Amino acid sequence: MNIAEQKDLFDIPEDICYLNTASLSPSFKAVEKAGIEAVLQKSRPYLIPSSDFFDPVIELKKRFAQLIEVDNYERIASIPSVSYGIATVAKNIKLKSGDTVVLMQEQFPSNYYSWKKLTDKYQAQLKIVEAPKTKSNRAKLWNEAILEAIDDSTAVVAMGHIHWSSGALFDLKAIRAKTRKHDALMIIDGSQSVGALPFSVKELQPDALICAGYKWLFGPYGCGYAYYGPYFDHGEPLEENWTNRLDSHILPDLTQYQSQYKPLANRYVMGESGSFIYVKMQLEALEQVILWTPKAVQEYCKEISAKAVNDLRDLGCDIENDDYRSHHLFGLKLPEKVDIKTFKKALKKHNVFTSFRGDYIRLSCHLFNTERDFEKFVNCLKSVMN
Template sequence: MMKCQADLFDLPGDEVYLNGAYMSPQLRSVTQVGAQQLSRKGSPSGISIDDFFQPKKELRTLFNELIHGEDESNVAIIPSVSYAMANVAANIDFKEGDEIVLLHEQFPSNYYTWENLVRSKEVKLVIVPDPKIEKGRGERWNQQLLAAINANTKVVAVPQVHWADGTLFDLAAIRKRADEFGAYLIVDGTQSVGAYPFSVEEIRPDALICAGYKWLMGPYSIGLAYFGPRFHQGKPIEDNWMNHQGSEDFARLVHYNPELKKGGVRYDVGESSNFILVPMLIRALKQLLEWTPEAIQDYTHRITSDALEALNQLDVFVEEVSFRSSHLFGIYLPQHMAMETVREQLKIAGIYVSYRGNAVRVSPGVYNTQEDLTLLVNCFKNF
């Protein structure tokens, strides 16, 4: 059974950080790797040809293991979610009248790419609204999402866990429904993968896209994306020297090769060998695999259960556990609680959360304790 891992981080002792969905705190070991790598370019003769490729292979292998994928060559190294979304959208053959199913208030990087297609391809966005804030909300939202998928649906682009309030979506059911109509399933795993179990084998997403600086516990400006078979013959949005076959032979780079690498590797961003960020993310993924997402969910469930029970007695709304994650959940306030007053109370108490839409977004991690959640609840008891 996992215990608190706060000693592996450098969080200030006078604050309660319940904001991993905003940005994870950095492991000391990841910081150390970054510092070591930063100094390497001072003596560039020590950077070998293998350094351009071997660390990337290790990173892909670790991520592939985390998501239970079939082959690390299906994993691309990306700078952002929007970059991978652009590659996805560019490699789907849209026709006028095709529908793209999205969720209400999902993250902008999983919206703007699709919204642009409304003008350029004359497709239609189908936004599945969030139900009324009351018992059974998460279940109804899942039902409405499934009902929105039909013969006109070309793409279903959704998160596993909603970034604003932690609502959990049944990706296996969504995949089954999408298959009925041959629709693509594009999953934004940024707010779940690493902290919540995910299986490519089970879900069979056409693409799974994850920023690295949240629940993958890595640095900013690097992420990872799985691309399934439907994208393996696609054309990336950029041609860089490393996503072409034969790039490992520097002496022959003057002999241009138009053939792209096989699998998802072809969607790597240029300069994907990033000698600082890649090793940092490698170290972070090694730690996650040692912990396991299952253990992280169990830990965050244990430290939040009593607090959530206490909050329910205060007339706030938190989704029932079967339709939300334990590492990220939204607190919706009753009418007598003003959001600005809540924000002030939490600020005074040194408690860091986020505010997304109408929800107070709470996202604990393995560095938090049950006592941290008790302090959170006490701020709501002042009303």
């Protein structure tokens, strides 16, 4: 596949510079078509077989399992959001007074509030590992600080593969080794990495991986995925819906109430997980993501952004070291002399879409972007610095 020609799969006008997949991905044409066909299908529900509420969901789990290198698709649950998946994890963890839960500074709220509630409940402690203030080797030093923070008091380490604003890359392999040494759980939020950055459950063996589905996995807003490892095999779900009980696919027997859940992660699926509109869109999206491969996406994004990164640094922007950040998503801090309001107006005028997150302007790209998109962003910045 010629990875440079993927813009044809999308319906993005030529005058639009969209560098904001980290916020919300555009649907590609095949996903849009699948969604429309499913909506039309709902107009004639008598043509929808009951198997459509089960078989496509199984196929969806298989595809996500393939993407993250999981042998058993029954360890995958379809969920509506990251907060749902993290809350499920937190519900099935008991702490002792004095235990710590390690988080990163300015972690995304969906991977913070459940841990705050859990530690408050058990009189345990949140240990927030702050990003170093230094401009050089910040992510490298941050990784070292994370490893230092994990000790015998650590019960859980909950974090992303990368930082959602700066793109700082975390050494999950080293962190996982340290959590094993101290018998701590490792919970990963893959929302800003899975699909665009290689991730292997087989290699890292996290206890859980939670992902939003509407960013780098190109699904509709309101879908997500979760992998639950052996620690959670016998836990309690957030909700008691009919589909997470044993033999729920036998519709005539639904009132023969079951005391047993389905095995493994199936107990954690959300109600109405068989939403055929969403599932059809998700299936189409994951098929393409698997075909692209996260490795190829990462390499392409690195290639088209390299010149702009150098130009931005020359203009005085602070960007993490290339070896310690992702290339599909990275943040930059502007020189102090740049007026943010003026710069935002320049971006809007030239149809350049990015995110402002904390101290960072976050740029996120994919296969519909080109080097010209980054050049356009750089030119907007130059125009307000003259």
